[in-house]
Amino acid sequence: MKNPQDIILKPIITEQSMEETMYGKYTFVVAKNATKTEIRKACEDMFDVKVLKVNTMHLQGKMRRMGKTKGRTASWKKAVITIDLDPQPEEYILPGGKVETKSKRYKTEITEFGFGQ
Numbered sequence: 001m002k003n004p005q006d007i008i009l010k011p012i013i014t015e016q017s018m019e020e021t022m023y024g025k026y027t028f029v030v031a032k033n034a035t036k037t038e039i040r041k042a043c044e045d046m047f048d049v050k051v052l053k054v055n056t057m058h059l060q061g062k063m064r065r066m067g068k069t070k071g072r073t074a075s076w077k078k079a080v081i082t083i084d085l086d087p088q089p090e091e092y093i094l095p096g097g098k099v100e101t102k103s104k105r106y107k108t109e110i111t112e113f114g115f116g117q
Contacts, residue, residue, distance in 0.1 A: 004042035007034045012078065020080075026110050030056070030079045039079050050084035050106040083110070 011017075012027040020027070030039055036054040043051050061073035087106040094100050 002034075002038060002042075004046045007031050007038055007042040008046060021109070024052075024083045024085045026081050026083065028079050028081065030077050032058070032075070032077045034077065034079075039081065043081050043083075047110045047112060048107050049110060050087050051081055052084050053082040055080040055082075083108075
């Protein structure tokens, strides 16, 4: 079992990612070996939100020079997480035909890391 802090490393705070927070999309740098389901669980545990979708992409490091030597910066993985902005209560049927409603108290935004200011 991985720790959520080992999966979601840091947020990506750019002009474009801040505009997407209005639509419930948050961008993070994640561990390179993390899967979409691990990222979903880590985000739900850390921020108490309902995750609808996780999009991931691997990004290669850029070529850099220091004098006459060339090298690459480190490659990394980025995840765009879409959260539910209007979580609905969950209904299910008990044995005997009764309908039980379980209210889901999820947050509608992630305010940690300086998002949503």
